[in-house]
Amino acid sequence: MSTLYLHIGMPKTGTTSLQHFLTDNRYRLRRQDLEVPQFGLDQKGAGPGRNAHWMTAYYDDEKNCNDCYTLLGKRLKKYGRVVITDEGIYNDLFDKPDMISRLKKKTDEFGADLKIIMYVRRQDNYIYSAWSQRAKMRYTETLDDLLGRESYYKRMDYLDILNRISNIVGDENIIVRVYESGKFEGNGNSIFSDFLKIFNIEFTDEFELPEKEFNTSLHDVVLETKRRLNEYPEFRAMWNFNDILRYAEQCVKEEGKLKNRPSFSTEKRQEFMSRFDAQNAEIAKRFMHYPEGQPLFDEPIKGIDGESDEFTEEEIFYVMTRIILGQQIKYKEEYDLKLYHQQHDYMFRLKRKIGNITARFKK
Numbered sequence: 001m002s003t004l005y006l007h008i009g010m011p012k013t014g015t016t017s018l019q020h021f022l023t024d025n026r027y028r029l030r031r032q033d034l035e036v037p038q039f040g041l042d043q044k045g046a047g048p049g050r051n052a053h054w055m056t057a058y059y060d061d062e063k064n065c066n067d068c069y070t071l072l073g074k075r076l077k078k079y080g081r082v083v084i085t086d087e088g089i090y091n092d093l094f095d096k097p098d099m100i101s102r103l104k105k106k107t108d109e110f111g112a113d114l115k116i117i118m119y120v121r122r123q124d125n126y127i128y129s130a131w132s133q134r135a136k137m138r139y140t141e142t143l144d145d146l147l148g149r150e151s152y153y154k155r156m157d158y159l160d161i162l163n164r165i166s167n168i169v170g171d172e173n174i175i176v177r178v179y180e181s182g183k184f185e186g187n188g189n190s191i192f193s194d195f196l197k198i199f200n201i202e203f204t205d206e207f208e209l210p211e212k213e214f215n216t217s218l219h220d221v222v223l224e225t226k227r228r229l230n231e232y233p234e235f236r237a238m239w240n241f242n243d244i245l246r247y248a249e250q251c252v253k254e255e256g257k258l259k260n261r262p263s264f265s266t267e268k269r270q271e272f273m274s275r276f277d278a279q280n281a282e283i284a285k286r287f288m289h290y291p292e293g294q295p296l297f298d299e300p301i302k303g304i305d306g307e308s309d310e311f312t313e314e315e316i317f318y319v320m321t322r323i324i325l326g327q328q329i330k331y332k333e334e335y336d337l338k339l340y341h342q343q344h345d346y347m348f349r350l351k352r353k354i355g356n357i358t359a360r361f362k363k
Contacts, residue, residue: 002076003113005175005198006052006103009087010155012129013119013179014191019049019085020210021192028208032201035079039068052084055099056092069106076112081199090118093161094154101168114173116165117198120283121179122297123156123276124269132217135227136245142227143263147272159279162287176287182298218245219252220263220304221311225319247326248319258315266303273301 009015022029026036039054046053058065075082089099100116107114121129131143146152154160165174175198177183179191186193186203193203222245229235252258284296 001111001113002080002082003115004072004076004103004107005081005083005115005117006089006100007083007085007117007195008052008093009090010119010121010126010158011087011090012126012133013087013121015085015087015119016049017210018191018195019047019051021195021207022083022085023049023051024208024210028206029201030079032199033080034199034201035075035082037071037075037082037084039071046086046088050086050088052086053088055086055103056088056096059092059096059099072106073110076107076110083199090161091155093164097164100165104168114169115175116169116173117175117177117195118158118162118165119177119179120158120296122273122299122301124264124272124301124303126156127152127272128264129217132223135223135230136218136241138230140227140230156276157279159282162283171286174287176283178288178297180297180299216246218249219258221258221315221319222248222252224311225316225323228316229320229323244323244326247329248322251322251325252319258318264303265305266301267305269301269303 007015007018022036023038026038029036037051038048039051046057054065054068058068072082072084092099104114127146128143131141131146134141134146162174162176177194177198181189184190184194186197188203190203192207192209196203225248226235226241226245235241280296284290284294285292288296290296
């Protein structure tokens with residue numbers, strides 16, 4: 001009997017890098033009887049690596065959804081193990097609660113097993129990473145704004161989400177992994193080796209790693225500067241600013257003039273995490289099968305401590321100047337590239353014109 005593995009994230013657990021890794025190595029994995037199918041879905045913000053995105057994108061589109069199920073059924077018939085992944089499913093479980101039950105019904109029809117893979121990240125690290133990502137994009141809320149938004153906490157109630165999934169597939173068909181560097185298993189102790197460990201595949205030098213690092217972390221003052229700039233439309237588009245923000249980050253590190261602020265201090269983190277103690281302990285015992293009393297997460301709860309959590313206007317101005325300089329460099333590079341293509345096109349047309357003239361004389 002074949003098995004379908006659905007990886008649902010959660011978000012901010014290296015999912016994008018993992019999806020690129022699976023896509024780049026799909027033929028190597030196929031040789032080890034792990035199929036990473038492609039469904040021809042490449043929407044904005046959801047490249048081919050998110051090969052389960054059709055479950056949410058086509059939720060109300062019966063025809064396209066059935067086409068994807070048909071392709072999935074063929075892959076399950078041909079391969080013993082098939083893996084699909086999309087972190088959007090995790091976010092949409094509340095608005096589209098029957099997504100997994102639909103998939104379960106289909107896998108039963110295919111005569112296949114269904115297993116759900118879910119990585120969990122310590123909640124204080126998750127919400128800070130989520131805020132950082134929002135600041136890099138176009139949002140103006142502070143970390144305190146996000147911490148005070150009760151509706152956001154349902155994403156961090158991992159036990160509730162696992163219970164919802166368990167009601168459909170059972171505890172025995174849920175694979176929970178902890179997103180923490182000290183918890184990663186396999187050769188190399190990375191997110192890639194840890195994921196392959198689920199399938200008893202050894203991570204070796206044969207595998208190709210993603211060329212770039214996705215969703216890189218930034219210095220607090222760079223994030224705070226971008227958050228303030230998000231008040232202005234021309235600064236909101238994340239895809240226009242990734243390279244510029246990385247340039248500003250590089251300047252901050254090389255010049256070493258700025259320090260992080262205790263925007264999320266140790267005391268604040270500990271207080272925040274106390275509300276998740278009971279549910280995390282239940283996950284550790286029930287899904288991870290840890291001994292009684294062993295915590296779900298190993299890394300100590302520690303933030304950046306200090307007297308003031310406010311950046312000075314001089315510090316913000318310092319980063320703004322680096323962002324403006326980064327813009328000038330980026331625009332110059334784009335202009336030089338555009339000029340190169342213009343010159344290349346001109347030389348091509350000129351060469352073709354000379355060729356036509358030469359051909360006439362030969363006649």
